[in-house]
Amino acid sequence: MDAVLESIPAYLTGFRVTLYLTVVSGALSLVLGTVLAAFRVSPLRSLRTIAAALVEAGRNTPLTLVFVFFVFILPGMGIVLPLGTLPAVIALTVYTSAFVCEAVRSGINAVGVGQAEAARAIGLGTVSTLWLVVLPQALRSVVPPLINVLIALTKNTSVAAGFAVVELTATGRGLARDYPADVVAVLLGVALFYLLITIPAGAVAGWVERRVVFTR
Amino acid sequence: MPGAGTGAPLVELRGVNKHFGSLHALRDIDLSVEAGEVVVIIGPSGSGKSTLCRTINRLETIDEGTILVDGRPLPAEGRALARLRSDVGMVFQSFNLFAHRTVLDNVTLGPIKVRRVRPGEARDEAMALLERVGVADQAGKMPAQLSGGQQQRVAIARALAMHPKVMLFDEPTSALDPEMINEVLDVMVGLARDGMTMLVVTHEMGFARKAADRVVFMSDGAVVEEATPEEFFTAARSDRARDFLSKVLAH
Ligand SMILES: Nc1ncnc2c1ncn2[C@@H]1O[C@H](COP(=O)(O)OP(=O)(O)O)[C@@H](O)[C@H]1O
Ligand SMILES: [Mg+2]
Numbered sequence: 122m123d124a125v126l127e128s129i130p131a132y133l134t135g136f137r138v139t140l141y142l143t144v145v146s147g148a149l150s151l152v153l154g155t156v157l158a159a160f161r162v163s164p165l166r167s168l169r170t171i172a173a174a175l176v177e178a179g180r181n182t183p184l185t186l187v188f189v190f191f192v193f194i195l196p197g198m199g200i201v202l203p204l205g206t207l208p209a210v211i212a213l214t215v216y217t218s219a220f221v222c223e224a225v226r227s228g229i230n231a232v233g234v235g236q237a238e239a240a241r242a243i244g245l246g247t248v249s250t251l252w253l254v255v256l257p258q259a260l261r262s263v264v265p266p267l268i269n270v271l272i273a274l275t276k277n278t279s280v281a282a283g284f285a286v287v288e289l290t291a292t293g294r295g296l297a298r299d300y301p302a303d304v305v306a307v308l309l310g311v312a313l314f315y316l317l318i319t320i321p322a323g324a325v326a327g328w329v330e331r332r333v334v335f336t337r
Numbered sequence: 338m339p340g341a342g343t344g345a346p347l348v349e350l351r352g353v354n355k356h357f358g359s360l361h362a363l364r365d366i367d368l369s370v371e372a373g374e375v376v377v378i379i380g381p382s383g384s385g386k387s388t389l390c391r392t393i394n395r396l397e398t399i400d401e402g403t404i405l406v407d408g409r410p411l412p413a414e415g416r417a418l419a420r421l422r423s424d425v426g427m428v429f430q431s432f433n434l435f436a437h438r439t440v441l442d443n444v445t446l447g448p449i450k451v452r453r454v455r456p457g458e459a460r461d462e463a464m465a466l467l468e469r470v471g472v473a474d475q476a477g478k479m480p481a482q483l484s485g486g487q488q489q490r491v492a493i494a495r496a497l498a499m500h501p502k503v504m505l506f507d508e509p510t511s512a513l514d515p516e517m518i519n520e521v522l523d524v525m526v527g528l529a530r531d532g533m534t535m536l537v538v539t540h541e542m543g544f545a546r547k548a549a550d551r552v553v554f555m556s557d558g559a560v561v562e563e564a565t566p567e568e569f570f571t572a573a574r575s576d577r578a579r580d581f582l583s584k585v586l587a588h
Contacts, residue, residue, distance in 0.1 A: 164414070238396055239433035239492075243447035243499055244423025246416070253450065258437050 124303035125310040128296050135292030136314045142206060142278040142288060143318060146213035147271050153214060154221025159251055161226050172222070179219025184280050188212045192284045209281040213274065220270045228263030229255055261330075268326035272319045289314055345408050347372045347503050347534050348393060353402035355388060355558075362388045364559040366402070370503065375535045377545040377566070380555035381581055386538040387430075389555070390507045393536070394425040407502055423451050426496030426504040430512050432488040434480035434495070440467065441476040444495045452499065459498075466494040470524050486517030490524055503534040510541060540585060542570060554578045 160172035191208045202208045232255050240250040282291035293311035297304045346369035355363035362385050370376050378386050391397040395411050404411045412418040434443050444463035448454040467473040470490040480488055510518045522544050529548035545566045552569040554562040556577045573579045
């Protein structure tokens with residue numbers, strides 16, 4: 122127990138990196154995933170194909186491989202990214218966007234086609250139809266699966282520990298080495314800090330869900 | 338026939354063909370609607386009436402033929418197509434009001450976002466339109482709080498707010514309980530009297546007799562017969578039309 126208390130400053134440093142990876146990759150994934158979903162329902166076949174290919178690649182590639190690609194292979198091909206958290210943010214965003222896209226797309230599909238047809242019939246273009254009519258209604262069914270995606274992202278940030286980013290899991294590994302007698306307590310401490318992100322996320326999801334349903 | 342035969346037609350279809358896979362949904366359709374004319378399309382279920390309606394604002398593409406609105410061919414896509422659609426009002430069988438917006442916002446959305454009308458001005462005009470269709474007192478409610486007949490009248494106001502050159506109605510009363518049908522038909526008769534150009538898919542003979550200049554009978558994707566309402570309902574020429582009418586009138 123002492124080991125955990127003594128290590129709180131170290132935990133906090135790791136936690137800040139994990140929180141940073143989660144929030145930044147999460148925000149970027151929401152934007153990129155929504156854009157990909159818009160591509161997937163667009164009338165242009167080329168956009169649909171590109172988005173479908175990216176999504177399938179993201180969904181079917183293990184996250185570690187995505188990291189390997191951005192940390193080792195891209196620099197090998199002459200595209201050098203600055204070290205630190207940037208390659209991790211890119212890898213997490215690319216991977217998570219695919220899941221965001223699928224969640225948003227299923228929400229879009231849950232909105233009746235009549236809504237989009239009525240929007241087009243008064244002269245709204247494709248983007249306005251999506252933005253003003255379809256997406257606001259898709260939101261209601263999209264929030265719960267999106268929160269699940271973001272919770273998965275929180276845990277997925279731990280993969281960065283294997284690629285020279287000292288976030289929560291890497292911190293825990295270091296502490297376990299320093300306090301070999303208290304490995305279990307030290308790792309429970311790590312798990313607790315992850316819950317600090319995922320439990321509020323779940324609560325926010327519940328709140329948003331109730332709000333969206335009420336305004337119907 | 339008020340308006341008929343004056344100038345170029347407002348809507349003109351020439352040799353239009355449309356397939357859904359192996360199904361020939363529209364067969365060599367030639368049809369024109371003059372400015373101010375009210376045309377009723379009638380025919381058995383599955384004969385292509387909705388498809389025909391939807392091709393006119395290109396919610397459905399066609400395989401062959403030409404469609405002209407106000408003398409201009411339908412644009413294929415993009416801004417030009419959106420502009421055309423804003424000139425062609427459409428009323429759907431299932432109303433399709435925007436479920437997440439109030440009645441008033443349903444009517445002002447098009448004018449504000451498409452026509453760039455100032456919000457205050459759009460609001461005033463929307464209230465006047467809602468008054469005209471008799472639902473001004475519901476302006477602040479969500480669509481789901483209204484009866485079917487009220488929703489359909491809001492949908493008509495939403496289409497009118499764009500100042501369309503022509504209005505398409507696809508079975509506007511068939512999703513309604515019987516006691517609400519007349520409140521919608523009355524609004525449509527009023528529109529017809531005011532000179533709106535209308536293409537109406539409906540089986541309401543009362544409306545056809547009261548407001549239509551012409552009845553077009555469709556069967557299996559083709560226009561089989563065109564006549565005045567009186568001619569059509571009392572002395573249809575084709576066997577298929579007589580057969581259809583005997584079934585509908587039996588009810
Ligand atoms: N999107 C579609 N895909 C395939 N078949 C369709 C589609 N829309 C309509 N059809 C078919 O085309 C025919 C005409 O349909 P429709 O125009 O809806 O007829 P109506 O409105 O006269 O009842 C029907 O056989 C219908 O099943
Ligand atoms: Mg139909």
